[in-house]
Amino acid sequence: MDQKELAALHAEAETELKKIPGVIGVGYGLKEVGGKTTDQISFRVYVKEKRKPEDLNPADIIPKEYKGIPTDVVLVIQSKPIHCEDLDQHSPLIGGISITNFKTNASNQIGSGTLGCFATLNGVSGPENVVLLSNNHVLASNSAVNGDTIYQPRYIDNAGTITLDGTQERRNPIGKIHNVGQQAPYSYTYPSEAAQDYYLDCAIAKLDICISSWCNTNCGVSYKNEIRGLNIGGNSRLEDVARVADTDLNNGDYVVYKVGRRTSKTTGKVIDTTALDAGGGRMIYIEATQPDCNGDLIFADHGDSGSAVVNAQNKVVGLLYAVDSANPARALASHIHPVMAYLSITPITTANPPVGPAGQTLNDVEGIFTGINHTTEVRERFLDTRKGAEIYQQILDHRQEVVALVNHRRPVTVAWHRSKGPTFLAHFVNNARDPVHLIPFEVEGISRDQMIQRMAEVLTQHGSESLQQVIRHYVDEVMGFINSFDNLHEFVKQFEDASGSNEFSDHAARMEETTDVK
Template sequence: MPDERTHARAQIRGVKETAEADLLAKKNVIGVDIADKVTDGKNTGQLSIVVFVEDKQPTSKLSAADRVPKEIDGVPTDVQQMTVELQGPSMQLVDDVTPQVDTTTYAVLHGGISMGPLRSVYLTPPDVTSAGYYIFAGTLGAMVRDRGNGATMALTNFHVACVNSTWSVGDRMVQPSLLDGGSSSNQFGSLTRATLSDDVDGSVVTVDTGRSTTPSVQDIGDVAGHTAATVGAAVRKRGRTTELTYGTVISTDFTVTINYGSDVGSRTLHHQIRVQTDTSRSARFSDHGDSGSVVMDNNRMVVGLLFAGSSDGQWTFANPIQSVLDELNVDLMVAPVVTRPIVSCLNTRLVVCNITRPVACLFTRSAGCNLTRTASCLVTRAVACNVTRATWCPVVTRTAVTCSVFTRAGCDIPIPDPGPIEGGQSEDGHGYGATADVPEEYWAGYLAALEEINELDGPDEA
């Protein structure tokens, strides 16, 4: 049961957090999480403390200090292999620029699109294969607002906008990135704040005055708000490289150590969101250049800020969005809520849309011929609506019926056919315009009621 697993996860969490520092200190260990134990490639369904290593080796080849115990305080452990890498920024030597996937210049800034620094950064091995000046591309995640001065800002990762420790407040950003064909003419804002902490890899860029923005994400829609990620939730993201992709939250307890390069070094981030790719809809959830994307649930609520993933594309990692917003001192910009008038279908007052006054059926009278008189034929343009008055009052055209009269048998008098008119059905089953056994009192009362409503309400709107 989900409740039982939630309770079990909460019990394991304390044990995991107490033990993870020792586990991360072991050889090859890069991550610790809470997830189902996998044996011989099969999911056992048993929650355990999962220890991720870069290179899984037989216990016999490890020193006693580097071995992961089979259980910790009664909680089973599992060892799984994974290679972790930052999902951006994509980079190339300045002299070897080839525009990549999303090369669009957007007149209105919004989430899910290419961005990057205007500056190039000089890198050397082992960070790159050959020394030189490199340019970078990442993703603008979403629009945010400064809690202090209300300025409009663009949210992305530290390693997208800052790249490394050589960054400065005021560094200019471009959309699209230089790698995607952008240039100095595509500048949109200045780097204002950044953080690389135990929980967050983030930065914000103040958008230039006069530049248009909208609180939406490309291919997903308006941002509705933010919420905490929950295990099992379906999520999606739109990034500069893999564009719109889909996945499922597997954990919110992931701890991972990542190498940010020789200039920054290895950093360990705690309480991260781990997303599994929905391979039925996406080849992988993220790749290089997707860093900075926001991860959203099916209600268009932001749950995280994407920053890294596994090299095989199976896993993607994101900072919890509340931590991101708090550390950067910003709030998500959300689309305004459009309020619509409430139409009540429980109104006890009858409102009739576009009533045409009753007209009498035509017939020929002749001396000596006894005719059965028909009731007046109600011609209506719409059904009576039991709703609050509104310009969109539902209109239904009733099935056409033919107005007719009856004559006494043997009476040979021509009676013209008035042709079909619009009619309907009353609540007691009588057809409007029908003549069979309908007492005149019925119509008299009905018409009187209509007259009263018309006098009280005035002309109705269609």
């Protein structure tokens, strides 16, 4: 058929097939099998929802072909505008994504920047040694200090206007500031050279990684040695660290890349290895060589601060912190080695992987949660209430003893397993990570209150005096609410709503009344 004949047949097919309920329209193109495109031509029948043939009336089933041309039932396309900006939340965490502390300035504005890469604290064992690296003016913006929370936010695109989603439930806390760092010169000596002042704008936040001793899983955030869309020769991992030395410029252009939350991946070249910043220190001076995805010849823009600067061998050489106010095509970055020395860190790369339990979060292996992990969010909300902080502190104070009793004191171990403790705990962990996963009220004939009562009894018999006192103090309160919810996120929300009185027992009673009504 020529185009005229084919167009007529296409129109005829659409007219006929749209008579079937649920058909939106008909396209003409390549057939898909198992999500992969084949070479076979087909009429692509677009629907909002795919349904199994057995759930349809025979007359509503789309024929396998129309006048000799195969059909392919496909979902209508959900278009997504192309942006340079990173609008999404990511799990596992990777470099090149948005971060913020959600603190506001005098104009009620929230600052944000870029997660550069991950590193480990020198001399500290895992899992309490993994940090994210960014700028001081990003992590410590609007007077944030050590211990303040860092979030991986979501942005909303409303007809081209991009705004930060500030709702509490979508903030996604990922760690706390460990070292606010500085924005100032720092004296550093490269081997066989004289000391120089290098300008540093750097800071780190410790990731909220929590490796459970009970269920052998990471209950906190997961991360990966990867930078969003870096894709240098098909590789988005950081391979190692390197220095941009004077001699590197003698052999032609020294090409570098960065991925930031505002302009994503850009390409440039180093035009000075030790340019002098007005702040009084030496830095890497970079000029854009290719337009960004908006067509602008810039290496960086507001929001890209904190991006890792990477060379053509996937080695991190610097930390982006500013643009040249006199030339928007040019940007400034701190040298990576002075940053490492000042913060006492080692970037996580292929050459320097982390050692210890936290290292498992780098891998896409069975058992590692890869969706957005809401555990830290629900914990932060719980800790924002007075009673929640009190209870959580008691858990931390006695966790080590309880774990030791469960693992090594036979009567406690037997009670834990017979009460289906591991299964209940796994459900609580999974619900904390994903609110869609509901917590059962009973496992194999054992109810939650039976499990709590049995464990309270056996831990009181074998625990220390301080543990016995805590159990006696809280067991009645816990028994009052333990069967009143199937979702920790809803429980914490009701707890927050009732926290004005700070009476946990009254809140538990109200939850029981609500449950009875349901």
